Amino acid sequence: MTQLHPFPVFHCLILVLAAPVSPTTSPYVKVERGDPDTNVIISSPHGGRVKIEGGWIRQQGSLIEGKCDYDPQIDGPKVPGKCKVITVSDHNTQELARIIRDTIHNRTGIQPHFVASDLHRSQLDPNRKRMEASQRFSVAEAAYDTFHGAIDNFSREVEANVGSGIVYDIHGYVKYAADDWIMLGYNVRKGDLNSGVFDDHESSIKAMARRSNYTFTDILLDAEISLGGIMEGKGLKTCPSPSYPKPNMGILGGYYRGGHITREHGSLYGGNVDCVQIEHPPTMRGLDDIGVYGVEVGDAIVEWMDIHYNN
Ligand SMILES: [Zn+2]
DSSP, X not given: OOOOOSHHHHHHHHHHHHSOOOSOOOTTEEEEOOOTTOOEEEEESSOOOBOOTTOOOOOOOEEETTEEEOOTTOOOOOOTXXXXXXXXXXXXXXXXXXXXXXXXXXXXXXXXXXXXXXXXXXTOOTTSOHHHHHTTOHHHHHHHHHHHHHHHHHHHHHHHHTSOEEEEEEEEOOTTGGGOOEEEEOSOOHHHHHHTOOOSTXXXXXXXXXXXXXXXXXXXXXXXXXXXXXXXXXXXXXXXXXXXXXGGGSSSOOOOOXXXXXXXXXXXXXXXXXEEEEEEOGGGOSTTTHHHHHHHHHHHHHHHHHHHTOO
């Protein structure tokens, strides 16, 4: 006769209670834990290649009373040019994000956390609010919750273990390719950068800016202490930077200040984890290019963090 021992039940109960709250997990999101003392989270929302056969393809939203509603169950008016969804992926950016992560690990000895969506952007866009991102496709909804839940959990760990840190949200653009520069998104509006008059009140690096002894202008534009300045020092054309402080210095004047992830997971609304969106130019994203380029970007990040985070 087998004697039931109470310990295994008790043991399981403890594990359940101790586990972080995670309502869903998706096989279409890579969640890779870094070292306990890391203060860096690398995210890759748009580099996924998996298309679920028969799954929902994201569609244009309805324009209702001047606002876009992306719920596919709402049969509202579709207006040309309005409420569009972007379904092209950021080519090779998951691979690039991994090289940047590996470089930070190699230089510092500390492995950053890593979160990447494997679903193609036509089925999930983690850089949008949940309905626009997933449009009630349950596979995409689970991936969305897993992606954002993982960044949240890692951010709380960084705050608990290190105190402060940062998310680097890795993207690649095509539309303004003529300028061929890296766009650094601190959630500062393009018009404000163009005017030369801006401050940190809407910024996704507000926490770092407010504890820094440097001015916000220097944090964004100084040759020695800004991420753009350090990248320029490595020969990487970057905006904003000392040479290109204003997006309107570009051929087309295009610029992405950061998206949903930058606002949601940076320090705009509080906390001590910042976020910078890094938009990489198409010429640097061939598989032959990202090896050298990704190491240069990773090196710049390490140098910038030594000034602003690791002291
Ligand atoms: Zn993107």
